[in-house]
Amino acid sequence: MSQSKRRSREELRELVLGAALELIRDEGLGAEPTMVSYQRVFDHLERVNGVRVTRASVHERIWDSQEHFQHEVLLRASKSESGIPQTTDVAIETFERTRGLPPAARMAEMARSAAPANLAVSEADDLFYSWVGMTMSMAKDPKLQDSVRSELADAASSLYAGFKEQTSALLRSVGASIGMRPRQDLFPAGVDGFEVIAQLGIALSEGVSVRTRFDKSELPDVELNTGTDGEAQTWTAFAAGYWALLNTFLEVDPDVHPELGTDPA
Secondary structure, eight states: OOGGGGSOHHHHHHHHHHHHHHHHHHHOGGGSTTSOOHHHHHHHHHHHHOOOOOHHHHBTTTBSSHHHHHHHHHHHHTOOOOSHHHHHHHHHHHHHHTTTSOHHHHHHHHHHHHHHHHHHHHHHSTTHHHHHHHHHHHTTOTTSOHHHHHHHHHHHHHHHHHHHHHHHHHHHHHHHHHTEEEOTTTSOTTOOHHHHHHHHHHHHHHHHHHHHHHOGGGSOOEEESOSTTSOOEEEOHHHHHHHHHHHHHEEEOTTTOTTTTTOOO
8 A cells, every 4th residue: 555545635735735835945936837736746745755646536525626736836835924023022022222312212223123134035935925926916816726825815914904903003003012102293183103114114124124135235235324333333224214214104102201392302
């Protein structure tokens, strides 16, 4: 009896999907124009793990077609950790380290320290934004079945919605802890300013990642005189851009700091 027959369908699904992701990470997205074929994945499994799987064991039992299998590989690969837990850890450390500084100075230091930590998580996966981009692109492909396009679009939307929700919650928590809020003169009643900032920050993150993935020298670090005593500090391009967003859209909360008014500086 072959090893594949001793596995349940779900176990076999996970085994084959895992092998497909391994194969693409080993060979890159350009290894095959249409992602991965059944046979290439089966060959990889047998070569690396000594596990023999046949087309008959998965075709029309787990996946309706090879294309269906490839779409599921894409969906699985496009899901990644958002980086919020790591960013939160850095934010907490920075929050403690900057006690005693004015609120805007604390927010600036959090942008300088925590923003790069968040970006580093997605950059640690060389294929992350490539997967996301492929998912979004295929979701607009008129040649795909409506159900497949809908599934891909839902996956891309779900990934973004989760990231936006987590980022908004982190910004809201940090703002409340420091004593800063979305500017009352900019955001109409009923608009969640932290959510708007999160959306803009995600767009900035994606743009920086795309630009620096090809050549990091395109967006070098910058030296800014932002230290406690006006000394120069090193900022990543993303952190500097995020700080500009926060400076533009946040103000001191007078309910927390009545002595400062609402001046963000």
